[in-house]
Amino acid sequence: MFGGLGIPELVLIFLLLLLLFGAKRIPGIARGLGEGFRNFKGGLKSGENGDRLDAPDDPDDRRRESDVEGR
Numbered sequence: 389m390f391g392g393l394g395i396p397e398l399v400l401i402f403l404l405l406l407l408l409f410g411a412k413r414i415p416g417i418a419r420g421l422g423e424g425f426r427n428f429k430g431g432l433k434s435g436e437n438g439d440r441l442d443a444p445d446d447p448d449d450r451r452r453e454s455d456v457e458g459r
Contacts, residue, residue: 393401409417 405414
């Protein structure tokens with residue numbers, strides 16, 4: 389199933405999480421993980437389209453930026 393984890397192992401992990409965090413915090417943790425995965429997936433999709441916000445368009449701009457940082 390999940391890399392050799394069966395149903396009994398998953399139930400045990402869930403029970404341990406329930407004991408550690410409590411029933412009130414688990415939905416919030418799951419929601420945060422879901423949003424994180426969604427953002428990660430969206431970042432991968434935007435990377436496939438060639439949308440890079442941190443990369444300069446012109447290679448000469450990159451050279452000029454490194455010259456300024458060295459001074």
